[in-house]
Amino acid sequence: MYRETILKRFEPRLDNILYILHDLQDNNPQHYLSKEDIAKCADYLNIPYSYVHGVITFYSMYSLKPRGRYIIRLCDSPPCHLMGSESLLDYLKKKLKVDIGETTADGVFTLELTSCLGICGVAPALMINEEMVGNLTPEKVDAILEERRQTL
């Protein structure tokens, strides 16, 4: 039912599609766009399922795969790279035992890369769900992960 509530907040116009998809994804407990999400959106806007699928795959903030409770998006653009993001990526992979785009076995964390977050003054940086974190070190990464696990 929550999907109908979301859809009704928008006029059924094509130019609302990005907002609709953002909201559907944010309200999906697994932070992704399921087949049902896509079908409902397509019906509401009166467009083919494949069209919605096409839009989703174009934009990097949307996912077609179920994701963890927390999505870690590490910036790997040149400014963060210069300040050592690559070694942090290795650290995160090892620590979480996942590769890029994968979710931890317990379903808590998904590791992704992102292009520049625009907080390069505190590079290297990452976003965890809606929150940005900068001046990263392995110790700080540990603290962030630990803190999130505490909230479960």
Next chain:
Amino acid sequence: MNIVRNHILISIDAGTLIAGARSVEDALVKEIAKQGLNKEVSVLETGSIGITGRGVILVVYPEGIYYAGVTPKDVPELVEEHLLKGRPLTRLILVEAPKRTIITKGKTGLLKEQPRIVLKNCGFINPENIDEYIAAGGYEGIAKALQTMTPEDVVNEIKSSGLLGRGGAGFPTGLKWDFAIKTPGDEKFVICNADEGEPGTFKDRLILEGDPHKLIEGMLIAGYAIKGTRGFVYIRGEYGLSIERIEKAILDARSYGLLGKNILESNFSFDISVMKGAGAYICGEETALIESLEGKRGHPRNKPPFPINAGLWGKPTLVNNVETLANTPEIIRNGAAWYRGYGIDKCSGTKVYTILGHVATPGLVETEMGTPLKDIIFEYGGGIKDGKSFKGALIGGAAGAFIGPDMLDVKMDFINLREYAAALGSGAILVMNEDTDIVDMLKSVLHFFKHESCGHCVPCRIGTARLVEIIDNIAASKGNKEDIEQLLEITKVMKDSSFCPLGQSVTLPVSSALKYFKDEFLSRIAS
């Protein structure tokens, strides 16, 4: 009315929020109340003060003392020392502050040193309070335009100001507006391009977070000038705080009658809506942005027709960058001649930069067009961190150019930078010290392009993938001499045949890296 003897401005932007600005603010308010100072000292929120990477930043007025790296634990001492005893807390004072943070208030002698036109109010007013913007002279530009100027007058004023588009191309803004006003159409749109995705660039974010009403006023002026009917701000989805602030600013402006029907009792009606992107660098390209705004995959369109003739929903559409639009209220308010007093001949005004990487004080700075690069890096950026020496810089983000030490004297403006002029728009200056591995940096740049290529045209889709293979090989010391020729060859083909500026611009970082640091590539091969 209370006489407030001290105002404390606390910078609330994405960077300081990371450092815990909210908890410092809470602690300050509590401590001030505890000391019974709440009638004498007020705590105010403002946007970025222009310093990043230094934790939570406070400014205490009237002394104008800057504190950096403040934590909640420091607050009791700070309140006791500075506010009760009147002695600034030296251990937290930000010594580099004065050069960076001169905020123009009228024509003081400091005006020459760091003119702030675009960032005039950033770090000075509360961005969530429309009254503060108005008190700082805000909306005077649009009021002047509506009451004393015709749309043609406004276009001419912008034309004669010499303002060049700050998005990257450096196209004369007045000329663009002139095309727009001359294009017939009962519906015309103004789009503000706030899809700031160029790595290392966040000037637009700080403008949006620090002074959102300035952008609204700029869009109103553009709308009036081209006889537009509606405006759209397209912001990247990652910029949560920017979206929040601009949305609030739009609501406030609407409630003051500054947006909507018959603005300031004139015949001009105009409204603005916000569109949130979803993560695609290519949407910074104006036609891709328009596609995205229409609810499609963000593929660039063929040009011509240009957006000015057939843009959003096929209607005439003016697309301007945030910084460009943020210049216009001051131009209208003070006149084109005043504006031409800044910068150089043929490239007037100021430019906002973000200085990053291995510098002592990374952050935001606004200087006149024509300022030498070395002044920006060494005076405003505080030079190279940890006493190391300067090796080079990547200016303009990924689609920018690598430069070596012999380019330090170059004057930063669209005329002097010539072939690198496209790199100026983004304003990103990523400084690299002697230890930097240029091959590795170019690798990062090329991986970025591979990821962001939209896949629409073959040269860019295949080209970026091939470039990544080659650079990975070179970086792993498995490359050969032909690989270097291949890099240049592929980017040349991409420049000539890619559909849009994304593929065309890859040649800039590749050729410049090889121009200034070829030895480094060769030695990687030899080993």
